[in-house]
Amino acid sequence: MCVFTDLEKKKKLQKFEKKLVKISKVLREIVPFEAEMQTENIVPPTVGDQADCTKINTCHVDEFLYDDKEVDELVQKGKLSRFYCVECNSRNCKELIFISHSMSTQMLQYIFNVLLPKDLENKQILDVGSRLGAVLYGAYYFSNVSTIIGVEMNKECCDIQETIIKKFAMDTNRIKIVHSDIMKRSDIVQCSNIVVINVLDFFVDIEKHKEMWYFFKKNIKCGSYLITNRSMVDTLTSLGIFEDMLDWLTICKCSQFENEIYFDIEDYKDLHVYIVNK
Numbered sequence: 001m002c003v004f005t006d007l008e009k010k011k012k013l014q015k016f017e018k019k020l021v022k023i024s025k026v027l028r029e030i031v032p033f034e035a036e037m038q039t040e041n042i043v044p045p046t047v048g049d050q051a052d053c054t055k056i057n058t059c060h061v062d063e064f065l066y067d068d069k070e071v072d073e074l075v076q077k078g079k080l081s082r083f084y085c086v087e088c089n090s091r092n093c094k095e096l097i098f099i100s101h102s103m104s105t106q107m108l109q110y111i112f113n114v115l116l117p118k119d120l121e122n123k124q125i126l127d128v129g130s131r132l133g134a135v136l137y138g139a140y141y142f143s144n145v146s147t148i149i150g151v152e153m154n155k156e157c158c159d160i161q162e163t164i165i166k167k168f169a170m171d172t173n174r175i176k177i178v179h180s181d182i183m184k185r186s187d188i189v190q191c192s193n194i195v196v197i198n199v200l201d202f203f204v205d206i207e208k209h210k211e212m213w214y215f216f217k218k219n220i221k222c223g224s225y226l227i228t229n230r231s232m233v234d235t236l237t238s239l240g241i242f243e244d245m246l247d248w249l250t251i252c253k254c255s256q257f258e259n260e261i262y263f264d265i266e267d268y269k270d271l272h273v274y275i276v277n278k
């Protein structure tokens with residue numbers, strides 16, 4: 001009986017995963033290979049755990065578009081290299097840093113099937129900087145959350161998300177894209193019960209990044225969930241604003257503990273869920 005339930009659950013998780021894989025295949029056709037738009041100014045950060053990234057040693061491979069197996073295949077086919085030569089013709093090669101600006105389908109499964117509560121009816125989720133829309137599609141297919149909003153400052157990214165929403169006939173009363181700097185939309189932040197913030201370091205300079213966290217502290221309402229893919233202690237410490245944020249957040253345990261067995265927790269150790277205290 002228990003084995004049967006486990007299999008059923010696993011099948012259910014896989015069914016929705018297939019939908020996201022379909023979306024990622026369509027996206028591959030419409031975005032550049034590195035999934036970085038011409039209109040973007042993506043700059044390696046100078047502080048934090050990604051400060052070792054430079055334009056030379058870093059390669060962007062979007063995890064939502066290509067999973068680990070597909071990356072291996074791309075490497076085998078010679079379409080992607082894991083190394084760069086620091087001295088031509090020598091064997092003195094260095095490993096490239098692979099960086100993804102989107103969350104993978106597996107991470108999204110973990111967020112909606114393990115970290116957050118199962119019932120999200122009447123709740124609103126906000127993805128800050130929704131880019132290709134990965135988090136939004138995850139919310140749409142993996143949860144029953146009532147309102148899904150992506151705020152993205154890059155117009156090309158917004159257009160791509162609109163294309164996907166239309167192509168997959170998603171309910172536009174439920175999922176919405178807003179083209180804006182998040183700091184101009186405090187109204188949306190204040191009404192959200194779940195706020196997802198993927199690492200922003202490549203997209204904003206240090207001063208703007210600090211301002212954004214003060215803005216989130218002021219506007220995310222008490223009792224909301226904050227989901228990040230790096231510990232807030234690390235983010236705030238690297239920006240030198242940890243002291244100002246003490247008591248703002250409490251790290252919380254996953255809500256759907258029973259589903260943890262379907263995941264290799266080690267792969268999701270960067271994902272954090274917090275409750276906003278005040």
Ligand SMILES: C[S@@+](CC[C@H](N)C(=O)[O-])C[C@H]1O[C@@H](n2cnc3c(N)ncnc32)[C@H](O)[C@@H]1O
Pocket residue numbers: 100101102103127128129130131132133134135151152153154157180181182183198199200203204
């Ligand atoms: C790391 S990507 C996150 C993508 C997506 N949330 C995910 O996890 O798959 C960060 C995105 O945030 C956007 N962004 C950065 N600062 C922003 C701001 N102030 N307002 C709106 N979008 C912003 C960038 O353009 C970029 O597309």
